[in-house]
Amino acid sequence: MNFDYSDDQQAIKSTAREFLASRFKLEKVRELAEKGEYDDGLWGQIAELGWPGIFIDEGAGGQDLGVLELTILQEELGYACAPTPFFSNAAAGLLVKHAGSSEQQERLLPGVASGEARGTVGVVTNGSAPLVPDADSAAFVVLLDNGSASVVETAAAQPEKVETIDSTRRFFSVGAGDGEALEGDVEGAVQRIEVALAAELVGVCQRAMEMAVEYAKDRKQFDRPIGAYQGVSHRCAQMLLETESARAATLYAAWTADNEPESLPLASSMAKAYSADAGWRVTASSLQVHGGIGFTWEHDLHWFLKRARTDGALFGSARSHRDRVAELAGLARSAAAV
C-alpha cells in the first residue's frame, strides 16, 4: 500500500505548481477576471505541455495517463485559481472517451487533446443548460439530459453569456438542441468529471487556507499575531482538517476511477459532497480570518471563494451527492428526496 503520489506523479505536480505560479500570478488572475477573458497565449502553452490530453489515448494525441494525473492538474489549477477552459474541455473529453463510439472518439478527441478544437459540457434542467463553461469558444458541447448525453455543435447550441459570481471563468446558457447521442458509459464519465471538480476544490481550499495562515501569523492586534488566539487558530486547524479530508476523499476516488471502477460511484459522490462543503467553508472561514481586508475587492481571496461556491454547484450539489451516498450506503432512494 502506498497512499501517496509516485515519483512521476509528484513530478507532474511540481511542474504544474511551478508553471502556474509563474504564468498565473494573482495579478494575472485579477487582470483576466476583471476583463472576463482567457489568455489564448497561455492556453497555447498549457496545450504544449500536453495537459488537455493527459487522460486521452496516445493515438488521439494524448498522454494516456489516468484520472489521478488529471486530478493533480485540476488541484493545481484550483490552487492558482487560473482562468482557463481546461476543466470544461477535460469534462467533454471524459464523456467522449467513456461514452463515445470509436468513430466519435477518433473525430473529437484529437481536438480536445491538442486544445485546438475544445469541447464543453452542459447539464440540462427544464429544457436548457443554464451554466455551461466556455461554450462560445468550444467546438462542440456535450449536453447531459437525465442520464443521456449528446454532442451538439456550438453554433447550433446558440450560447448566451451568463454572468456568474465567478468571473475567473466564462459561463453561458445553452438551449437543448438535437445532437448525436453518446451511447457508452455516460455515468462513469460524469463520475470522473465530479472527481476532477473535487480536485479543483481541494486546490482552492489549500490556497485559501495558506492565505489565512500567512495572514494570521502576520497580522497583529492587541500586540500579538492574531494566529495566537484560539478563536483564530482553531478556525485554521478546522481548515486543515477539511482540506486534508477533501484531498484524501478525492485521491481515493481518482484511484478507484483508474483501478477499481466498481467503487467509483460511491467514491465520486463522497469526494464531490465533501469537497463542495469544504470548498465553501474553508474559503468563507479564510475570509473571516482576514477580517475587513478579506471583504475588499482589492484582496485576492474573493476569487477563490467565488470559484469554490461555483464548483460546488456544478455537476451536483453536496446535497444531491449525499443523497446518492445514502442510497449506495444502504438506504433506498426516495424520488422526493432527489
Next chain:
Amino acid sequence: MDLTLSPQEQAFRDELRSWLEENNPGDEPAGDEAAFEFRRKWQRQLADAGWAGLSWPEEYGGRGATLIEQAIFNEEISRAKAPSVANVLGLVMGGPVVIAHGTDEQKQRYLKPILTAEEIWCQGFSEPESGSDLASLKTKAVKSNGEWVVTGQKVWTTFAHEAKWCMLVARTDQDVPKHKGLTYFLMDMEQEGVEVKPLHQITGEAEFNEIFMNEARIPDENIVGGEGNGWMVAITTLMHERVGIGLGSAVQLKIALGELMDQIRERGMEEDPIIRQRVAQIYIEAETIRLNASRGLTRTMKTGIPGPEGSLTKWQWSDANQALTELAMDVRGPEAPIVDDHWTYRFLRARANSIEGGTTEILKNIVAERVLGLPKLR
C-alpha cells in the same frame, strides 16, 4: 499510488480473519467482574496464538508486525466485533515504554505478564488539577532510604482496581521548570499506601477510578528512563499510541452506522431526506477517517515518525461518533430517552470522546502549532 494489499499482507489478513472466525468468543457476560475475567481469558488466547503485542519486537514475545499489519489487525478485530482485551494499556503503552526506555532487568520482569494479561497495567497521568496541562501535575515523590515515597491523587485511571502496575508520572524535583522535574515510575498497586475508588460517570457505570496515594512506596529500580526524564518518556509513548487506531475506529463507526440504518429501515424512515443527509454525512466522515489514517500510515512508513494525522483522525472520530449517536436518538423519536442497553448508553458515552485521550481543543492546538506553524499563545 497503490491502495491494494501486498500478497504477504493479504495472507496476514486471511490468516487473522480465519483465526478470528474460529476463536472469537462473542459477547461479554454481564457483570463487571465476569466481563473482566472474560477479557483476560480472551487476551491469553490471543497471546498463545501470537496475536498479542503485535508491534512488539519478536525478542520480547511480540510479532514484530509492520505498521500495515497493525492497521489490518485493528480493522479485522473491529470487523469481527471481537471483545476488548483486558490489558489494553499494558499492550499499547506499558510494553512499548519498557521496550523503549527500560533496563534489561525491567524488560525481563515486566513484558511477559503484560502479554498474557497476568498483570494488568493502568496509567497514572491525569490529576484533578492537571488535565490537558499534564506537566503541571502535583503528585510528589520524595527519596528516602533508597526508595521513593509518593503522595498525591490521580484520576481517570482505567482498570485501577484490577491493575498490578501503575505507570505513574510524579514530581521529583520542585525547583526546576515544570516539564523537567518529573519522573516516570512503575508503582505496585498492591500496597497499603494506595487506595482506589471508583469514579461514577454520566452513564451510571464506573469505567474509571481515582487513585489516592498516601506515602506509597516505590523502589528506586522502578524508575523508567531515568530520574527527571518523566515528561520525555510519557510523551514519546503517547505519540506512538495512535498508530493505526484510526482504521479500527472507522470500521467501528461503519458497523454502528449499519445498525442504525437497520433501525431507520425498521421505522420506515429511509426516505426522510434529512435522515438521509445525516446518514450520508456520517458515512463520508467514517470513510475520510479511514483514508486520512491510511495516508498517515504511508507517511509514518516513509519518515518513521507518526505525523499529525493521529490528531486529525481522533478529532474527526469523536465528532463523527457524537453525530452518529445523536442521530440515533433522533431516529428513536419520543422513545429516545427510554433507557435501552444499546443506543442510550452509546449516546451518553460518546460525550467523553472529545475529552478522553486529548480534548478536541488540545488537538486543534497541536494542529495549529505543529502543522500550520501558528504562534503559541502561551
